[in-house]
Amino acid sequence: MTTNPPAAGSPTPANGTMRAWVQDRYGGPEVVELDRVPVPVPGATDLLVRVRACGIHAGDVRLMRGDPYLVRLAFGIRRPRTATRGIDVAGTVVAVGSEVTGSRPGDEVVAEIGVGGGLAEYAIVPAARAVVRPADVPVQHAAALPVSGGTAWQALDAAHVASGSRVLVIGAAGGVGTYTVQLAAQRGAEVWALAGERALDLMTDIGAAHAFDYRRVQPGSPEIPAESFDAVIDIAGTVPLSALRGLLRDGGTVVLVSGAGGKILGPMGRMLKAVFLSRRRRRIRSLAATAKPEILAQLLELTAQGTIRPVIERTYPFHAARDALAHVDAGHAVGKVVVTVE
Ligand SMILES: NC(=O)c1ccc[n+]([C@@H]2O[C@H](COP(=O)([O-])OP(=O)(O)OC[C@H]3O[C@@H](n4cnc5c(N)ncnc54)[C@H](OP(=O)(O)O)[C@@H]3O)[C@@H](O)[C@H]2O)c1
Known part of the structure; x- marks a missing residue:
């Protein structure tokens, strides 16, 4: 050529x-x-x-x-x-x-x-x-920026996160999670973060209203009450699907970014199960993020402005x-x- x-x-x-x-x-x-x-x-x-x-x-x-x-x-x-x-x-x-x-x-x-x-x-x-x-x-x-930022963006879109939404991000301290917290806050959402203990200060620095150590606080406990969230972005993939669904308010959405699984199917097993557990007023959706240059361009712009880092x-x-x-x-x-x- x-x-x-x-x-x-x-x-x-x-x-x-x-x-x-x-x-x-x-x-x-x-x-x-x-x-x-x-x-x-x-x-x-x-x-x-x-x-x-x-x-x-x-x-x-x-x-x-x-x-x-x-x-x-x-x-x-x-x-x-x-x-x-x-x-x-x-x-x-x-x-x-x-x-x-x-x-x-x-x-x-x-x-x-x-x-x-x-x-x-x-x-x-x-x-x-x-x-x-x-x-x-x-x-x-x-x-x-590209994969992690793009995945965070697409997860928030899939969960219809907008100004005023209350969002729980599980696995908030990793590559995808740190963008999910920032982009949700930038949309005007109230962000709750579940992360490792050493990352809790970072979580509030980058826009979380509340941050909890995932080794001490379980979703559904008094600190993270059931039926309280418009969106749950599950990046860690370890909380049972029925517990994730129980966190939602009426009309809310869980988005599965990842999931623990076996050596053969990996997260696919959990994602298939989600189809059966999803309900009309409390949905569970699996995300397969794709390369979207138009989203990357916006991520670069937000980074240039200092809106995200x-x-x-x-x-x-x-x-x-x-x-x-x-x-x-x-x-x-x-x-x-x-x-x-x-
Ligand atoms: N669906 C898609 O299209 C898509 C796209 C991109 C990535 N993914 C998947 O998303 C997952 C996360 O990717 P990543 O790049 O963000 O991973 P990562 O950067 O490796 O995440 C590591 C972080 O997760 C924390 N963590 C581990 N277990 C946790 C738990 N049970 N609860 C809360 N936090 C926990 C760790 O904290 P500690 O050190 O304290 O344990 C660490 O800070 C991967 O499985 C990846 O394959 C999916």
Whole structure:
């Protein structure tokens, strides 16, 4: 295919190869190795981006592990067909496909790129997914936005959260949760947060009216009473579905973002059960968030204005990307984890 030439002064790969973190089998962070691989060639509607930062999230480690097994049906039975993890990318366009008209070399962009490819020096970004990064949003912040921010936004939409809604966010301290709390507060909702003890002060800092330690306070207890919420956003996935439904006021909605489950189906089992437990006046809906560049553009704008702020717990240099995956894999991140590609 034909690509338009890189802009003068663009950093281009010297010998057609680049460094990338790759895996040739499913497993924990130990299966991911730093290697030298060919620089990918953009298709006619793609951009080639010099990666400057890559956000890591729970979905990356699910793909790394092939967990649940259902994932492997879609992404590769023996090993992931895309060997490099990393979906959230911020970087500089260095070449564009022959049919691309809206981007050019030198543009600073952010994107959610599909199943992987971001933990590398260069990545392919479908042009339709690329959003221009405002100059006053740092690359680390931009790379922390796409999947987690987009999921939070879509969860709040699915629960019809608006000004005056009372919302309970379960799993409020993680990557998705820290955006859910902020975006719900920004919509004018009254936000209640269930999070780990060390994140409780953060919860009130970012807009929660009430914050509780999930290890001490159970939904349905006097602190978090039944029949009190217009929306429950369940990101942790451990509270029984009937208890979640019992938290709702008449007309309310539970949105399931995740769910504990077995090795084969993972959260799918819980999501199927939700169909049977949902009621007309107390709905339970499962969310499968998708890449929405128009939402990413609004998230970048809100970040540029200072209305929301990506909570970044740790930033890792590229050579330590395996440690970033391991930290997210452990399941105790507070906010986001970002790898910078120097
Ligand atoms: N449906 C979709 O489209 C979609 C999209 C994106 C992500 N997801 C899923 O959403 C889930 C969360 O993703 P994430 O990136 O936010 O995860 P994460 O960043 O890894 O979340 C970690 C945080 O969750 C807290 N936590 C763990 N168990 C909890 C519980 N029972 N109650 C309250 N807080 C708890 C941890 O606190 P402690 O350290 O104190 O335990 C930690 O702060 C993942 O399963 C992911 O696959 C789904």
